[in-house]
Amino acid sequence: MSWFILKHIFSTIFSILHIGRLSTLEKDLEILVLRQQLSILQRKLNHPIKPNRVEKMTLAILIAKLKRIPHRSTNQLQNVIRIFQPETVLRWHRELVRRKWTYPHKNKGGRPSINKEVENLILHLARENPRWGYGKIQGELVKLSFKVSQSTVRNILDRHGIFPAPVRNGSIGWRKLMDHYKEQILACDFFTVETIWLQTIYVLFFIELGSRRVHFAGITTNPNEVWITQQARQLVWELSDREKTLGFLIHDNDHSFSKAFDVVFESEGFHVINTPFRAPNANSFAERWVRTVREECLDHILILNAAHLKSVLFEFTDYYNFSRPHQGIEQQTPIPQEHSISNGSVQKNKVLGGIINDYYRSPTRTALSST
Numbered sequence: 001m002s003w004f005i006l007k008h009i010f011s012t013i014f015s016i017l018h019i020g021r022l023s024t025l026e027k028d029l030e031i032l033v034l035r036q037q038l039s040i041l042q043r044k045l046n047h048p049i050k051p052n053r054v055e056k057m058t059l060a061i062l063i064a065k066l067k068r069i070p071h072r073s074t075n076q077l078q079n080v081i082r083i084f085q086p087e088t089v090l091r092w093h094r095e096l097v098r099r100k101w102t103y104p105h106k107n108k109g110g111r112p113s114i115n116k117e118v119e120n121l122i123l124h125l126a127r128e129n130p131r132w133g134y135g136k137i138q139g140e141l142v143k144l145s146f147k148v149s150q151s152t153v154r155n156i157l158d159r160h161g162i163f164p165a166p167v168r169n170g171s172i173g174w175r176k177l178m179d180h181y182k183e184q185i186l187a188c189d190f191f192t193v194e195t196i197w198l199q200t201i202y203v204l205f206f207i208e209l210g211s212r213r214v215h216f217a218g219i220t221t222n223p224n225e226v227w228i229t230q231q232a233r234q235l236v237w238e239l240s241d242r243e244k245t246l247g248f249l250i251h252d253n254d255h256s257f258s259k260a261f262d263v264v265f266e267s268e269g270f271h272v273i274n275t276p277f278r279a280p281n282a283n284s285f286a287e288r289w290v291r292t293v294r295e296e297c298l299d300h301i302l303i304l305n306a307a308h309l310k311s312v313l314f315e316f317t318d319y320y321n322f323s324r325p326h327q328g329i330e331q332q333t334p335i336p337q338e339h340s341i342s343n344g345s346v347q348k349n350k351v352l353g354g355i356i357n358d359y360y361r362s363p364t365r366t367a368l369s370s371t
Contacts, residue, residue, distance in 0.1 A: 017093040021357045023220055032323065039107055049290055054339055059369055069078065074120060081330045081337050087202065088365065093228070095355065114152060114156070118146050118148060118258045119156055120143070121144075122137060122148070122153055122157070123143070123148070123157075124141070125141075125163070126157055127135050127162070128163050133164065134157075134164070135150055137153050138153055141153075144323075145287055158335070159267075160240060164328055181247075181248060182209040182210045183209075183210035183343050184210070184245070184246055184247040184248055185208075185209040185210070185246070185247075185248045185249075185250060186206055186207070186209070186246045186248065186249050186250070186270075187206065187207050187249070187250040187251065187283055187285050187286045188204065188205065188206045188207070188217075188249065188250070188251045188257075188363070189201065189204075189205065189252065189283060189287070189290065190202050190223065190254065190284040190287065191203050191205075191220075191290045191294075193226070193298060193303055193309055194303070195303045195304060195305060195308075195309070196302045196303060196304055196307075197305075199221065199306075200221065201219050201220070201303075201306055201309055202219065202220055202221065202222075202223045203216075203218075203219050203222055203309075203313065204217040204219070204220075204223070204231055205217055205286075205289070206219055206235055207285055207289050208246065208334075209285050209334070211329070211334045212285070212326050212328060212329055212334045213321055213335060214289060214317050214320055214321060214334070214341055215238070216313050216314060216317040217231040217234070217235060218231050218307055218310075219313070221306070223256045224256075225256075225258040225260055225261070227260050228256055228257070228258070229260045229264060230263050232261050232264040233264055233267065236264055236265065236268050237261055239268075239294070245269075246270065247269065247270060247271060248270065248271050248272075249262075249265045249270045249272050249273065250275060250282070250286075251272070251273075251274065251275070251283070252274070252275045252283060253274055253277060254278075255276070262296075264283050287295045292320075293313070293316060293320075296316075297312065297313075297316045297352065297355065299354070300355050301352070301355065312352065313337070315352055316351070316352065316356075317349060319351045319356060319358060320334065321333065321334045321335045322334075322337070323324075323349075323351075323360075324334050324358075343361065345361065345362055346359055346360075346361060347360050347361065347362045
């Protein structure tokens with residue numbers, strides 16, 4: 001206790017000596033700062049001290065004036081500012097300066113902002129036509145009665161991360177190619193099925209891109225060159241009886257698709273296209289059918305042997321081609337039914353023992369039943 005009293009006495013003496021050295025201006029400024037802090041403390045009841053904007057401005061201005069006085073140290077400022085840190089008050093002052101030099105811009109100069117509809121149209125044209133440059137897009141907009149400069153087109157595309165035409169895409173791409181020639185393209189691929197005894201069976205199939213019709217070629221445990229070439233010949237004989245001709249065959253770079261396999265199709269006028277390495281999307285129609293047959297059929301059946309698998313795939317392929325609506329062809333079936341009945345009772349046909357239900361109309365029955 002005695003030490004605290006001595007410390008307080010010496011502190012008071014030093015404060016008196018310090019005040020005696022201050023000028024009248026410094027004393028007045030310190031009094032004003034202390035009064036402001038006292039006013040803030042008097043408002044404190046049971047709430048945290050939160051000075052308003054006017055009090056912040058007053059304290060900031062007074063401290064700024066004190067700081068400009070020569071020989072004024074940071075410790076001396078701390079003796080004056082009791083309820084805040086000096087850095088806090090100085091930050092308030094910097095905010096005031098920043099607000100002083102911030103003026104509202106009532107009238108903005110330069111070009112007016114482009115219409116949102118026109119901006120969306122520019123993005124739409126660029127994405128749908130990857131080979132179009134800025135000038136070509138501007139020309140299309142002028143044709144549609146939109147006045148837009150090439151620099152505006154460039155700025156909009158840059159803002160949305162769309163590169164110039166040579167960088168975006170220099171070719172039509174696989175998607176455009178297959179959309180344009182899909183009625184003439186036939187794709188093929190393998191997939192594997194594991195039996196209940198863990199025997200691996202290979203399945204070869206073909207799919208027509210235009211109609212989505214699937215040709216189940218066959219299954220084998222050893223997909224060698226002789227077997228796969230024979231399946232190619234059988235498919236070619238089947239296709240030769242049709243009026244609609246196919247001109248392209250797509251397959252990946254699997255060694256099972258040998259030169260003899262390609263020759264069978266080339267002799268019938270097909271142009272064989274090998275997909276790029278590690279690019280399953282280039283044969284996306286075949287890949288999608290593999291997913292369909294697994295999710296809707298094979299994932300729900302335990303395959304006993306090759307004969308069982310062959311029977312299952314024949315039945316599912318028949319259902320897929322004749323009865324299953326396909327979203328990619330506007331909910332039509334790959335092989336359209338010529339005599340569809342628009343009235344009559346709804347009947348149900350169990351496919352694969354009821355794993356899939358196929359519904360149809362029958363004019364001879366009046367109640368929903370299963371066959």
